[in-house]
Amino acid sequence: MYLCGQSVVRLLLLLLTTNVMATSAVNSGVKMRLTSKGITYASSIAEAAIKAELQSLHIPDQSGQDGHLSWSLTNIQTQSVNSPSSQITLDPQQEGLTWVLSNFGISLKADWHAKYKKAWIKVSDHGSVSVGLHDVSLTLTAGFGQKDERPSIYSKSCSASIGDVSIDFHGGTAVIWNLFKGILERKFRDLLQTRICEIVVKLVNEDANQALSKMKVYIQIDNCFLLDYGLVAAPVITSTYLEVLNKGEFYWAADKQECPFSPDAIPPWSEDDSMLYVWLTEYAAKTFAYVAHNHGYLRYNLTNKNLPGDQAGYLNTTCSKMCIGKVIPQIAKEYPDSWVELQIKSTAVPTIQITTENITSSAWADIDLVAHTPDGSTHYLLTLNVSLSLTVQASIADEKLVVVIVGDRKSVV
Ligand SMILES: *[C@@H]1O[C@H](CO)[C@@H](O)[C@H](O)[C@H]1NC(C)=O
Ligand SMILES: *[C@@H]1O[C@H](CO)[C@@H](O)[C@H](O)[C@H]1NC(C)=O
Ligand SMILES: *[C@@H]1O[C@H](CO)[C@@H](O)[C@H](O)[C@H]1NC(C)=O
Ligand SMILES: *[C@@H]1O[C@H](CO)[C@@H](O)[C@H](O)[C@H]1NC(C)=O
Numbered sequence: 001m002y003l004c005g006q007s008v009v010r011l012l013l014l015l016l017t018t019n020v021m022a023t024s025a026v027n028s029g030v031k032m033r034l035t036s037k038g039i040t041y042a043s044s045i046a047e048a049a050i051k052a053e054l055q056s057l058h059i060p061d062q063s064g065q066d067g068h069l070s071w072s073l074t075n076i077q078t079q080s081v082n083s084p085s086s087q088i089t090l091d092p093q094q095e096g097l098t099w100v101l102s103n104f105g106i107s108l109k110a111d112w113h114a115k116y117k118k119a120w121i122k123v124s125d126h127g128s129v130s131v132g133l134h135d136v137s138l139t140l141t142a143g144f145g146q147k148d149e150r151p152s153i154y155s156k157s158c159s160a161s162i163g164d165v166s167i168d169f170h171g172g173t174a175v176i177w178n179l180f181k182g183i184l185e186r187k188f189r190d191l192l193q194t195r196i197c198e199i200v201v202k203l204v205n206e207d208a209n210q211a212l213s214k215m216k217v218y219i220q221i222d223n224c225f226l227l228d229y230g231l232v233a234a235p236v237i238t239s240t241y242l243e244v245l246n247k248g249e250f251y252w253a254a255d256k257q258e259c260p261f262s263p264d265a266i267p268p269w270s271e272d273d274s275m276l277y278v279w280l281t282e283y284a285a286k287t288f289a290y291v292a293h294n295h296g297y298l299r300y301n302l303t304n305k306n307l308p309g310d311q312a313g314y315l316n317t318t319c320s321k322m323c324i325g326k327v328i329p330q331i332a333k334e335y336p337d338s339w340v341e342l343q344i345k346s347t348a349v350p351t352i353q354i355t356t357e358n359i360t361s362s363a364w365a366d367i368d369l370v371a372h373t374p375d376g377s378t379h380y381l382l383t384l385n386v387s388l389s390l391t392v393q394a395s396i397a398d399e400k401l402v403v404v405i406v407g408d409r410k411s412v413v
Helices: 036-053 174-179 179-211 282-294 327-333
Strands: 030-035 062-066 069-082 085-089 096-120 122-149 150-170 218-220 225-228 240-244 249-252 278-279 299-302 339-346 351-354 359-372 378-397 401-411
Touching: 030 036, 030 282, 036 085, 069 122, 096 351, 122 174, 122 179, 150 174, 174 179, 225 282, 282 351, 327 359
Parallel strands: none
Antiparallel strands: 030 240, 030 278, 062 069, 069 096, 085 096, 096 122, 122 150, 218 225, 225 249, 299 339, 339 359, 351 359, 359 378, 378 401
């Protein structure tokens, strides 16, 4: 499902205060709420997809046995399809989603073979047949659960009805078979009405769950990190929304361990004007900062090569215009014609604080200055103990996330 770029979609970034009292048993780093408005929109996309899918419908050969009669339908060809209307809605009573497919019709042409065998009576015949199904409808309610961090789905109820079935035989003995038209049509209708639900329930309970059990719940980032967005609880369905709680925790890919802190509770939210609400708590950012610092990821060696073109010689000790040798003359004096490397490494886990007004992040680092002299040797110069604090304001304007830096503070020891 793709909800971006629609003018009706407003993605709200809800900024949370940090000192929220825990109220629910399960807290999560990310929460997503698809409202009934969003489900109506998703339903319209699903309807279009079903219509497109039906254009290239292929029905496999069918066969069956009914008492002494065995039959088969082969070479089934779709003559025409009346696309169904499809609607998905929240069903709070059954705690599920209800899918109603209605007004579906199809006409098919196929070759048939039938054999009747009872004691010494054996009849076998074949020919071609046209079958029309009209006014077919299906109502399916599916509920959701949770299995190994993934959602699971199961059918809660299913009913199908077929308004009208028409069967017409063609070819040699068609005249005889068409005498039984009425009986066959009723029988076929009863058979199909139960078969439709059997097929659909199997699709949901087996095929859909199999697909869900393979759903990815991690994204690997930069080969170092895993972002776990698996479910922490079964999806919840109410009369106005479907809600999913995701873990939203970063791990070090090579050493997957739980962070020593848990997400705060997300405050209640009653608004449901938008299609989709996404709560991103500071938990994800905090777990990222935690593993990044503890696994030495927040390290960087800065040399002339990393500087933009017009500042390429800034870390030289000797220069005519502007370089570090001019800023700290002692370095130029002691190590002329050399270049300086800045070895930066974090000294504490950066902090991130999200409030209703702004996001503040603080980081602490040591910067070792090392001189590389023309003879290829290195000389330690000094260490700068740096702290950096950055405050930004985030807001949504014209459906874009806008981040404004409202204050920063640097200090060097
Ligand atoms: C930076 O340089 C030091 C000394 O050469 C080295 O030990 C360290 O691994 C380097 N760090 C990075 C991130 O390349
Ligand atoms: C910086 O020094 C290197 C040699 O160490 C030299 O090749 C380069 O031209 C210098 N760059 C500037 C802008 O002075
Ligand atoms: C950020 O928000 C907090 C509380 O909402 C406030 O105390 C603080 O002054 C704000 N910081 C900046 C730089 O606006
Ligand atoms: C750097 O400064 C922090 C406080 O800003 C201090 O706790 C830490 O010990 C200092 N580190 C060094 C190496 O001076």
